[in-house]
Structures are given as structure tokens and as C-alpha cells.
Amino acid sequence: MGITDITDGVLRRIEDAQDGAREMLLDPVVRLGVTGLSRAGKTVFITSLVANLLERGRMAQMGAVGEGRIASVYLQPQPDDSLPRFDFEGHLAKLTAPDPTWPDSTRAISTLRLSIRVQPKGLLSGLRGLRTVHLDIVDYPGEWLLDLPLMTLDYAQWSEQALNAARSPARRDHAAQWLAGLDQVDPAAKLDESVAGEQARAFTNYLAAMRAAGLSDFAPGRFLMPGDLEGSPALTFAPLPKPDKGGSRSLWRAFERRFESYKRLVVKPFFRNHFARIDRQIVLIDALGAIHAGPQAVADLRGSMADILEAFRPGPNSWLTSFMGRRVERILFAATKADHLHHTQHAELTAIMEALVADARRRADFRGAQTGAMALAAVRATVEQMVDHGGQELGMVRGRALDTGRDIALHPGDLPRDPNALIGMATSGAQSWLDDGYSVMRFAPPRLTGIAGEGPPHIRLDRAAEFLIGDKLR
Structure with a gap:
């Protein structure tokens, strides 16, 4: 480690100490990093999360919402003048238009501040007034995290x-x-x-x-x-x-x-100025897309997850250690597009997600950080139905095809109950799955009805929010 790294590390720790002092005197700030590899749905996730926090009718599994302790949520001016503002309004307009379209994917770093007025929980909560928690959402491409190993080469x-x-x-x-x-x-x-x-x-x-x-x-x-x-x-x-x-x-x-x-x-500069300031992190993963692409894509994704996890585990001799004044306290790995499967297969998708990161999680010393995995859909684009297939009921999803706009029903295939069977084929160098594989259909966004008090429909977005920031709202 050179003198520049040491100097940068000292400056970073001074800045973090100053930030901590300000937060003790003023309102606390939680910095949530949102990343994922291409086509994982980062922009849609942030847009739906913000919309559903502003209109909380679909967020019952988020503790502070279910307990009725959130008084209001509102957008604040840009917290960092050096970064572009996440275009929440533009992205939401695309999702809620009469002919909705998916917003453009993440190409650069951006941020947005959301302020939450909440009633504290506890025996003395009646004697305490409302407090404000600021949520700074930092959106950045997951490909940038994959540059981390270059620093050691x-x-x-x-x-x-x-x-x-x-x-x-x-x-x-x-x-x-x-x-x-x-x-x-x-x-x-x-x-x-x-x-x-x-x-x-x-x-x-x-x-x-x-x-x-x-x-x-x-x-x-x-x-x-x-x-x-x-x-x-x-x-x-x-x-x-x-x-x-x-x-x-x-x-x-x-x-x-x-x-x-x-x-x-x-x-x-990316790690020093942005990544090192993150408190909570969600990593979005298009696991279904990788499964559809075949065993080699799954093996590649598994390697990517290991590389990304390395970014959250600066070891004693790592160049990154000097920059990490803060430590990521909670990390959620989320398989997106759960709405492309019938809910009866969501458990299998979650198990595959956990298996993809299992080895890296075991190797990593998170030093107290909590990690989790789940399957979710930030915007639900399909509805479910059961059909009779040879005397047996088959779970299907129905939605509008993105390329044609036609209404279609799909059963993409059955995910294995044992995720290690899938991981085993991927790591053994298999060129294709033994069965017919898994189908993937690109669905268009749903035409939203705009019910007052409700954000876009989703699957488990409220549970993800509870894991990531629920403890800060107690």
C-alpha cells in the first residue's frame, strides 16, 4: 500500500467521522447502494421502491408501515451536488403511461434522497415525537464492482x-x-x-x-x-x-x-468517493436469464457473485481497507423477475439464489454484516393462473409480450428442487441442461390503474425494504 492510499484512507476516516457527528446532532442518513449486472432491473427496482414508499398501500410487510408508524415520506433535494439525480419522475412516467414502457437501464452512477417521518418504537415511544430518517439511494452499474480485482493485478x-x-x-x-x-x-x-x-x-x-x-x-x-x-x-x-x-x-x-x-x-475514485460511503446494499441478479442461457452462463454468474462479494470484504492487506471507514451492515442478494414464475416455484428460485452465492458467503468475513437472499419482482408484470395439463394442474403466468404486445400465458419449465444439481452441472463444464431447459419471455410493463395510495404492484418489495432499512425505522 502506497503513501497515497494511506493519505486517502486517513481523509476518508476524517470525513466519515464528520458525517457521523452531523448525523448524531441532526437526522440520521442511511445510504443504500443498488447494483446488479446488466438487465437485472436496477432502474425499475429504485423507481418502484420510491413510488411504493411514497404511496404505501402495497408495503404491508414493511414493519413501520404495517404498524402505522410512518407519518409521511417525501423527496428531498439532491444530497450530492457532484452526482446526477436519479430521474425518478421520468422513469415513473414511462411505467405509468397509457402504453407503458420499461425505463432505460443504468449507465452511470446517480443518487436520490427520500426522507421518512416515523414514530419511534418502544416503551417511551408515546413521549417521543416524530423523527426523520433520510434514505440516500445510490444507483451504480454492477459491472463497476467487477473492476475491483484489477487493483490486485x-x-x-x-x-x-x-x-x-x-x-x-x-x-x-x-x-x-x-x-x-x-x-x-x-x-x-x-x-x-x-x-x-x-x-x-x-x-x-x-x-x-x-x-x-x-x-x-x-x-x-x-x-x-x-x-x-x-x-x-x-x-x-x-x-x-x-x-x-x-x-x-x-x-x-x-x-x-x-x-x-x-x-x-x-x-x-469510484470506491473512494461512492462505494466506501454505503451502509446497506442490494445486489440484483437476473438468475432466470442466466439459467435460460445455459450452464456456462450460470457458472459465469457464480464467479461474478464471488467477485462482487469481495468488494464487501476488504481483508487486512487489501488496498480497499484504507478507504472503508464505513462498513456495509446488510447485504441482500435478490433474484429479480420472480413474476416470470408461478409462486409455487419461488422457493426454488430463492434456493438457487442462495446456492449461487453460498461459497463466496462462506469464504467472506463480513465482520458482523447480515446477508440475505430472496426472489422478488419490483414491478409485477404478470398474473397467475392454473390450467389443466394431462389431468394435472399446471401453474402459469400471463402477461403482455414485450415484442408483440399480445397477451400470452407461459409455463417456463420447472426449476430443480435441489439447487446443487443445477450448480453442479454449471461447475462441471456442461454445455447444456439435460432436459429442455427453461424458457424466458420478456413481458411488457402492466397497464396500471393508478389506485390512490398504492404504488406499482410488486412481489416482496416490502420484505426487501424491511430487511434493508427496517431496523432504522424503529
Whole structure:
């Protein structure tokens, strides 16, 4: 750990101490991080959570709501002038329009403050007045968390790992074009910016192909979400085989410098300025999408979950330790799109969710943090029905197909009662499931009726909120 890391850590602890002192004198603030990999439904989750906290008719399983102790909930001005505001109103307008559409997915970090006026609980609650708890929701792409392992690697180590992974059976087809072009490149040759750009684009296309195929364990995450760094040297590099010799002006040395710049300019500031301030965290996971994509996608997702969990467990020699003045107190892993299954299979989906993160949770020392797993749907897009199928009742879900708008009914397949059977096939390198697999249908948002006092329909959103912030409202 360098002197810069130590200095940053000291400054972070001073800032956290100042924040803590302010919160003791003023109103407490809970910082909830919301993340997940692509298509997990982060934007929909935050929009529905805020809407259902403002209109709490569907939040009975949230303790303070069920006990009638919440007097009011309201939006506050932006808590951090350096960050974009989460566009709650715009996203809700899309969900509640006469012809509703899903809001755009998360592409960058944003935040929103919600203030909750609550009556404290306890023997002396009648003598105490209402208090205000501020909930700061921080929305950020899960792919950014997957950059964390880069901080422990140098360019040569990362290149070797990335090239070995690209040549694996699960990825070699997606990497074929990039690897073919790489064979024509001499890493020891003098830097040619046209060659550097071609390599960076080919590598980025490979990452995009993996994501499109349902794979999730890849880095650097910002390559697919470049923002204002698009075209910069910090994002113009790719893995290379290490040459026997490489001069200071070689392609290898240039990429090595740019790799270190990426860590310094992109990865560290995110963890220092945002991640290290989070108190509670929910990680949203499209487990059904991975199951539909096949065993390789499930194995990849399992690896991604292990990498993400590492971000919440800074060990004694970790670079991240110096930044972690706060510690994440509660972490919820949620399988989204539970409305794509009949409720009789929700227990199996939750068990699969728990199995996906089980090894990583056992390895991790959370130092007192509570972890949980559940299946939920932030906005319920389907209704359930039972149909007779060969003399047996079959649980189905019905909704509007996203691509055609037609009303359809679907039984996606039966999830295994033993999640280890599914995990076992994934980790053994199986190319496909033994049966017909699992169907996935993309449903359009429901046409909402706008009942006074109720937010969008959901599945277990209130239970998720209770786990994440319920103790702060007592």
C-alpha cells in the first residue's frame, strides 16, 4: 500500500467521522447502494421502491408501515451536488403511461434522497415525537464492482488471466475475431495508435458479445459504459501476450501504462468517493436469464457473485481497507423477475439464489454484516393462473409480450428442487441442461390503474425494504 492510499484512507476516516457527528446532532442518513449486472432491473427496482414508499398501500410487510408508524415520506433535494439525480419522475412516467414502457437501464452512477417521518418504537415511544430518517439511494452499474480485482493485478497478470479465459470453451467463440487479430500483433513493436485502437475495439466487442450471450464475469467494466472517457487512452488498451523484450515505446509498455491509469483514474475514485460511503446494499441478479442461457452462463454468474462479494470484504492487506471507514451492515442478494414464475416455484428460485452465492458467503468475513437472499419482482408484470395439463394442474403466468404486445400465458419449465444439481452441472463444464431447459419471455410493463395510495404492484418489495432499512425505522 502506497503513501497515497494511506493519505486517502486517513481523509476518508476524517470525513466519515464528520458525517457521523452531523448525523448524531441532526437526522440520521442511511445510504443504500443498488447494483446488479446488466438487465437485472436496477432502474425499475429504485423507481418502484420510491413510488411504493411514497404511496404505501402495497408495503404491508414493511414493519413501520404495517404498524402505522410512518407519518409521511417525501423527496428531498439532491444530497450530492457532484452526482446526477436519479430521474425518478421520468422513469415513473414511462411505467405509468397509457402504453407503458420499461425505463432505460443504468449507465452511470446517480443518487436520490427520500426522507421518512416515523414514530419511534418502544416503551417511551408515546413521549417521543416524530423523527426523520433520510434514505440516500445510490444507483451504480454492477459491472463497476467487477473492476475491483484489477487493483490486485499488474498488467502482465491481468493479460494472462484474460487471455486464458478468452480461450476457454465458454468464451472462445465470442473471442475468435479478437484473438485472430491479436495473432497479427507484435507486442514488442513500437506503439502505433491505429493498432492500439483496433485492439481496444476488438476486445470491447468481445466483452459485448459475452454480455449478449448471458455471460457476466468480465472486466474492465467501463469498456462497455465509457461515458465521457470514450476514446481516452485510459480506455484504449487490451490484453497482450507478454513479449521477451519490450522497449519503453512499445505497444506492451503503452498498454501497461494505460492499464495502471485505468485503475488510478476510474477504479479508485469510484470506491473512494461512492462505494466506501454505503451502509446497506442490494445486489440484483437476473438468475432466470442466466439459467435460460445455459450452464456456462450460470457458472459465469457464480464467479461474478464471488467477485462482487469481495468488494464487501476488504481483508487486512487489501488496498480497499484504507478507504472503508464505513462498513456495509446488510447485504441482500435478490433474484429479480420472480413474476416470470408461478409462486409455487419461488422457493426454488430463492434456493438457487442462495446456492449461487453460498461459497463466496462462506469464504467472506463480513465482520458482523447480515446477508440475505430472496426472489422478488419490483414491478409485477404478470398474473397467475392454473390450467389443466394431462389431468394435472399446471401453474402459469400471463402477461403482455414485450415484442408483440399480445397477451400470452407461459409455463417456463420447472426449476430443480435441489439447487446443487443445477450448480453442479454449471461447475462441471456442461454445455447444456439435460432436459429442455427453461424458457424466458420478456413481458411488457402492466397497464396500471393508478389506485390512490398504492404504488406499482410488486412481489416482496416490502420484505426487501424491511430487511434493508427496517431496523432504522424503529
